[in-house]
Amino acid sequence: MDEHSRPIVIQKYGGSSVATIEKLEAIADRVVRRQKDGYGVVVVVSAMGNKTDELLRLARQITPEPPARELDMLLSTGERTTMALLSIAIQKRGAQSISFTGSQSGIITTDSHSHARIISVRPYRIQDELERNKIVIVAGFQGTSYKNEITTLGRGGSDMTAIALAGALSAESCEIYSDVDGVYTADPKVVLDAQKLDELSSAEMIEMAQHGAKVLHDEAVLYAHRHQIALYAKKSHAEKSSGTLIRPDGWPDYALKAAQIHPTAIVTAKKTMFVRMNDTNTADFLDILEHCDGARVMDMVASNGGIDALLDIWNCPDEDALKARIDPAHAGCIRCDVRNVTAVGLDIGRCTDIIRKMNQAVSELGVGVIALFTQPNAVTFVVTLDDVAAVSNVLHAFITQ
Numbered sequence: 001m002d003e004h005s006r007p008i009v010i011q012k013y014g015g016s017s018v019a020t021i022e023k024l025e026a027i028a029d030r031v032v033r034r035q036k037d038g039y040g041v042v043v044v045v046s047a048m049g050n051k052t053d054e055l056l057r058l059a060r061q062i063t064p065e066p067p068a069r070e071l072d073m074l075l076s077t078g079e080r081t082t083m084a085l086l087s088i089a090i091q092k093r094g095a096q097s098i099s100f101t102g103s104q105s106g107i108i109t110t111d112s113h114s115h116a117r118i119i120s121v122r123p124y125r126i127q128d129e130l131e132r133n134k135i136v137i138v139a140g141f142q143g144t145s146y147k148n149e150i151t152t153l154g155r156g157g158s159d160m161t162a163i164a165l166a167g168a169l170s171a172e173s174c175e176i177y178s179d180v181d182g183v184y185t186a187d188p189k190v191v192l193d194a195q196k197l198d199e200l201s202s203a204e205m206i207e208m209a210q211h212g213a214k215v216l217h218d219e220a221v222l223y224a225h226r227h228q229i230a231l232y233a234k235k236s237h238a239e240k241s242s243g244t245l246i247r248p249d250g251w252p253d254y255a256l257k258a259a260q261i262h263p264t265a266i267v268t269a270k271k272t273m274f275v276r277m278n279d280t281n282t283a284d285f286l287d288i289l290e291h292c293d294g295a296r297v298m299d300m301v302a303s304n305g306g307i308d309a310l311l312d313i314w315n316c317p318d319e320d321a322l323k324a325r326i327d328p329a330h331a332g333c334i335r336c337d338v339r340n341v342t343a344v345g346l347d348i349g350r351c352t353d354i355i356r357k358m359n360q361a362v363s364e365l366g367v368g369v370i371a372l373f374t375q376p377n378a379v380t381f382v383v384t385l386d387d388v389a390a391v392s393n394v395l396h397a398f399i400t401q
């Protein structure tokens with residue numbers, strides 16, 4: 001076959017898929033098979049297992065607020081270790097491969113350390129090596145700024161690397177492999193009878209990911225939506241995984257036409273902070289957030305009495321630094337032991353009857369709801385960590401009844 005006409009596939013393997021050498025070798029087998037099927041294969045890898053957390057802990061043993069530049073230098077080594085090991089495993093199988101860092105792959109980013117955005121992708125070296133029939137392994141989660149500094153793309157950012165390369169290389173498909181068989185109606189590790197969705201729209205997935213369903217990275221899905229790229233979420237170590245197709249389109253027709261609401265899923269973010277500020281104006285509060293790298297507003301209400309906000313802090317390198325910046329004189333409450341349990345679905349937040357029924361189901365559990373936020377396509381209950389599983393299960397039972 002003419003090498004130039006081979007379709008390109010991007011496969012991304014997350015931390016749990018490459019956690020051990022045995023798992024990595026199994027991935028090498030699968031990648032080589034895919035190339036033999038006639039594809040140009042680009043593999044994006046994450047750091048092995050919980051390596052990123054381990055590296056973060058090491059830096060924090062030295063100081064609670066490590067300098068952002070050095071932290072990026074440190075964290076980027078996690079993915080580099082995996083890329084080299086996978087390339088070694090592939091070459092042991094007699095196939096040709098080469099590993100590249102984000103910078104060598106031409107991933108150019110802003111200079112915001114720990115949560116850089118991709119500005120452009122210049123994958124010339126990857127294209128050259130694909131033409132030489134090599135399998136290309138790319139270290140996910142990292143790039144280089146225009147100042148030639150190593151940057152990282154925020155937690156879970158290897159998905160972003162994969163989708164950006166899929167766009168730049170006009171790949172036929174972009175497959176994101178993890179330890180679950182696709183996208184479910186709730187986290188299958190929390191809600192045991194969650195159902196796998198065979199496909200869903202990127203509009204639904206964006207709403208889910210922005211409320212914390214990190215099975216796919218929110219910005220990666222947004223990018224896929226904007227660039228009209230189909231994404232697949234699949235299970236890595238499975239003989240066959242039908243997975244979930246995320247179509248690059250808007251809310252599905254059935255949801256728009258139906259008189260009744262069709263909730264999509266129940267989701268929870270990995271790390272959140274709930275803040276209640278008394279006598280604080282919005283501008284002052286936003287100023288605090290602007291100086292806290294990586295903290296994002298998931299929900300916020302500002303009124304004369306003050307501000308209630310739920311922040312997604314998974315990307316915040318230091319939550320204690322964020323707490324310290326919030327003026328204790330005005331803080332009615334700052335809690336990191338809380339999470340959102342969010343029901344996602346088109347128009348769900350505009351249907352008082354559904355909100356009333358969900359609220360009733362949660363109160364019958366005897367759970368104290370710290371806050372309730374509504375957005376047009378999402379209803380969020382803020383509860384303590386201990387209550388997340390019970391609330392997720394009861395809301396899931398309600399949306400799938």
Ligand code: ADP
Binds near residue numbers: 013016185188
């Ligand atoms: P990786 O490390 O491979 O990137 P992630 O941990 O980011 O994998 O994503 C996979 C995890 O996402 C699963 O282990 C699962 O517990 C969790 N998850 C949360 N919500 C969902 C959902 N709605 N569907 C599937 N998985 C989910």
Ligand code: ASP
Binds near residue numbers: 047052141155157
């Ligand atoms: N290793 C990084 C993280 O743990 C990036 C990724 O896995 O996508 O967040």
Ligand code: MG
Binds near residue numbers: 014156214215216217
């Ligand atoms: Mg992930």
